[in-house]
Amino acid sequence: MTEIAATTAPTTSATPAQRRVALDAMGGDHAPAEVVAGAIQAAREYGVGVLLVGPQDAIRAELAKQDTAGLDLEIVHTDEVIGMDEHPAEAVRTKKRNSITLSHQLVRDGKALGAVSAGNSGAVMAAAIFTFRRLRGIDRPAFGAVVPAAGGSQTLVLDIGANTDCKPPYLLQFALMGAVYMKSVLGIGSPRVGLLANGEEETKGDQLTQEAHQLIKAAAPTAGINFIGNVEGRDINAGTVDVVVCDGFVGNVVLKLSEGLAKMLLGVIRAELTANIVSKAGALLARPAFDRVRKTIDYEEYGGVPVLGVNGVSVICHGSSHAKAIKNAIRVALQTADARLPERISEGIGQLQAQFPSESAETAETPEAASS
Numbered sequence: 001m002t003e004i005a006a007t008t009a010p011t012t013s014a015t016p017a018q019r020r021v022a023l024d025a026m027g028g029d030h031a032p033a034e035v036v037a038g039a040i041q042a043a044r045e046y047g048v049g050v051l052l053v054g055p056q057d058a059i060r061a062e063l064a065k066q067d068t069a070g071l072d073l074e075i076v077h078t079d080e081v082i083g084m085d086e087h088p089a090e091a092v093r094t095k096k097r098n099s100i101t102l103s104h105q106l107v108r109d110g111k112a113l114g115a116v117s118a119g120n121s122g123a124v125m126a127a128a129i130f131t132f133r134r135l136r137g138i139d140r141p142a143f144g145a146v147v148p149a150a151g152g153s154q155t156l157v158l159d160i161g162a163n164t165d166c167k168p169p170y171l172l173q174f175a176l177m178g179a180v181y182m183k184s185v186l187g188i189g190s191p192r193v194g195l196l197a198n199g200e201e202e203t204k205g206d207q208l209t210q211e212a213h214q215l216i217k218a219a220a221p222t223a224g225i226n227f228i229g230n231v232e233g234r235d236i237n238a239g240t241v242d243v244v245v246c247d248g249f250v251g252n253v254v255l256k257l258s259e260g261l262a263k264m265l266l267g268v269i270r271a272e273l274t275a276n277i278v279s280k281a282g283a284l285l286a287r288p289a290f291d292r293v294r295k296t297i298d299y300e301e302y303g304g305v306p307v308l309g310v311n312g313v314s315v316i317c318h319g320s321s322h323a324k325a326i327k328n329a330i331r332v333a334l335q336t337a338d339a340r341l342p343e344r345i346s347e348g349i350g351q352l353q354a355q356f357p358s359e360s361a362e363t364a365e366t367p368e369a370a371s372s
C-alpha cells in the first residue's frame with residue numbers, strides 16, 4: 001500500500017491498464033471504516049487497484065486494522081469533504097479538492113477507470129458533469145438503479161432522482177441510455193423498454209407521460225429501442241420489462257418503496273422463522289433458501305448505480321452502504337468501464353440527433369448549462 005502526498009496533483013501519466021478505481025473514502029454514513037473495508041474486499045476479490053481519496057490519517061488508521069499485504073491500495077490525500085446536507089453544485093465549486101470531485105478528476109486524468117462514491121448524490125452528479133461533461137446530445141444525465149425481477153432477471157429503473165422535473169425528450173434519452181446500459185453491461189440482446197404509467201393504454205398517464213410515449217414510439221425504430229409501451233408499477237419486478245423509464249421524482253419514490261418493502265419482508269420472514277421451537281427447526285432446513293432470497297432482494301448486492309449521460313464512469317452508492325455495497329459498486333464501475341458505456345451511449349444518441357435534436361445541441365457544453 002502506497003500513498004500520494006497532499007501536494008500531488010492528478011497527471012496524465014497513468015495507464016488504464018493499471019485497472020484502478022477512484023473511491024471517495026469519506027462518502028456515506030459509515031465512512032471511512034466501511035468504505036475502506038469495501039475497498040479492501042474489492043482489491044482482494046477482483047484484483048483491482050483502489051485509489052482511496054480523503055484525509056490520509058483517517059484512511060491510514062482504517063487500513064492498519066486489516067491485512068492489506070499484496071493489495072494495490074493507494075491514498076490520495078485531501079482534507080476537503082462535502083457533507084450530505086451541503087448544496088451540491090455550490091460545494092463542488094467552492095471546495096476544489098473535495099474527495100468526490102478529486103475522485104472524478106483521477107478518472108479524467110487517466111489514473112483510474114471509474115469513480116465511486118456513497119456521498120452526497122447531488123454532488124456526485126455535479127462533479128461528474130463538471131469534470132466529465134455531458135455527452136453531446138444528452139440534455140440531462142440520469143441515475144439508474146438495477147432492481148431484482150422474477151426468474152432471476154433484473155430491471156433498470158431510471159431516472160431515480162437526478163431530474164425531478166422532466167420534459168418528453170429527456171425521457172426519450174433515458175430510454176436509449178437505459179437500453180444501451182442493459183445491452184452493453186448486462187448482456188441483454190434487445191432490452192425491452194417500458195414507460196411507467198398508471199395503465200398500459202397510450203392515453204394513460206399525465207401530460208408528460210402521454211407526450212413521452214408518442215415521442216419514444218416514433219423514435220424507437222431509428223434508435224433501435226425495443227419499446228413495449230406503457231408499463232405499470234407491478235411490472236417492474238415481474239420480469240416482463242428490462243428498462244423502466246420515468247421522471248426522477250417518481251423513480252426515487254419507486255426505489256425507496258422497493259427498499260422499504262424488501263427490508264420489511266426480510267424482517268417478517270426472519271421473525272416467523274424464529275417464532276417458536278418448531279419454526280426454528282424448520283428454519284435450519286430453510287436457511288439456504290432464505291439466504292438466496294435475502295441475497296436476491298438485498299440492494300447491497302447490486303452495489304451502486306451509474307451516472308448515465310456523462311463522458312466518463314461515475315457510480316453512486318446508497319448513503320447507508322456498508323462494505324459489501326462498496327465492493328459491489330467497484331465491480332459496477334469496472335463492468336461499466338469495460339463495456340465502454342459512454343461511447344456506446346454516444347453512438348446511440350448520435351442516431352437520434354437528425355430526427356430528434358436535443359436542447360444540449362443548442363447550448364454551449366459548459367458545466368453551468370449542463371447542471372441547470
